[in-house]
Amino acid sequence: MHILGIETSCDDTAAALLTQRDGRFVVERSCVSSQIDIHKIYGGVVPEIAGRKHADSIIPVIREALGNARPDAIAVTAGPGLVTSLVVGVEAARALSYAWGEVPIVRTNHIEGHIYSVLLGDNPPTEIPFPCIALIVSGGHTELILMRGHGDYTLIGRTRDDAVGECFDKAAKVMGLEYPGGPKISKLATEGARDAIAFPRPMCTSDDFDFSFAGLKTAVLYYLRDNPTANHADVCASFEQAVTDVLVAKTLRAAREYTAASVILSGGVSANRYLREGLHNALTNELPACTVLIPELKYTTDNAAMIAAAGWFHAQNREFTPWSELTADPSWELVR
Ligand code: KG4
Ligand code: ZN
Numbered sequence: 001m002h003i004l005g006i007e008t009s010c011d012d013t014a015a016a017l018l019t020q021r022d023g024r025f026v027v028e029r030s031c032v033s034s035q036i037d038i039h040k041i042y043g044g045v046v047p048e049i050a051g052r053k054h055a056d057s058i059i060p061v062i063r064e065a066l067g068n069a070r071p072d073a074i075a076v077t078a079g080p081g082l083v084t085s086l087v088v089g090v091e092a093a094r095a096l097s098y099a100w101g102e103v104p105i106v107r108t109n110h111i112e113g114h115i116y117s118v119l120l121g122d123n124p125p126t127e128i129p130f131p132c133i134a135l136i137v138s139g140g141h142t143e144l145i146l147m148r149g150h151g152d153y154t155l156i157g158r159t160r161d162d163a164v165g166e167c168f169d170k171a172a173k174v175m176g177l178e179y180p181g182g183p184k185i186s187k188l189a190t191e192g193a194r195d196a197i198a199f200p201r202p203m204c205t206s207d208d209f210d211f212s213f214a215g216l217k218t219a220v221l222y223y224l225r226d227n228p229t230a231n232h233a234d235v236c237a238s239f240e241q242a243v244t245d246v247l248v249a250k251t252l253r254a255a256r257e258y259t260a261a262s263v264i265l266s267g268g269v270s271a272n273r274y275l276r277e278g279l280h281n282a283l284t285n286e287l288p289a290c291t292v293l294i295p296e297l298k299y300t301t302d303n304a305a306m307i308a309a310a311g312w313f314h315a316q317n318r319e320f321t322p323w324s325e326l327t328a329d330p331s332w333e334l335v336r
Pocket of ligand 2: 110114139268301302
């Protein structure tokens, strides 16, 4: 079976062709056309521009991913995301399904795609050991999800205000760094001292698995207002340390409480090296029996191979949506 993945939930137009060999996913081609150069002029994603750029890029990107192949199914991101962006991918999937004689469509959730990104790469794992704790950290989401099997999700914690990626991007903006700020902060942080500034660790010791990052962002803002000559590398390093401490502490506690056989770290912020290493080291030291699954760098940020991988499991169960019923749902939460 070959699945065509299509992803247009935010500012990346992506398509990928995925198959399986010996129980492992094989990404035949994964193509991503990024719009960052346009949106960074405005300091963030402009929905109308994003929609128009997706419309320009969607056919060339799909054509490149397909080559001469004709897929057996199409997995397309239907939500969550920006509606002006989502509709472009959804309409492309509808049109292809119709034109190809009702090729089945899997309506796929973007967050589920991030979870399954851990099964992609050069020599990827064949399975996710369950029960699994998934920490999803992206520009719009910060969630701890308990997974008891494929498609079996329970939300155990989420951010009460800003998502981690949003917090990185806003803190970066205060320091005059370009959108998206996450990668810029993480680069500058390597030159700074992790213990230079005592930023707060919001909700680090609270009894639940929720997060709050708005206060940390404000702490960076106030620190820079009161210390205009502050060394930005120190600010970035101390900020990254505070974020990592909170995420690692809560994930470790969740893994213990639910006797997790594996922990997944995914979403755009999982590209952050300090967080990847911090979580990996903490888990291998404290819970050596627990498998740590973190996507290869190229599959951390938005791509369509992860959408095809998540769609694969639904396709196995024949969970298809006819093109005539397929719609985008910008506020589709994987679990509430
Ligand atoms: O998953 P993603 O590509 O898009 C959404 O679904 O939101 O995540 C984008 C987010 C942005 O906030 C970006 O700043 C953040 O991921 N990000 C990072 C890094 N690379 C991307 N944050 C911290 N460190 C990084 N290296
Ligand atoms: Zn994403």
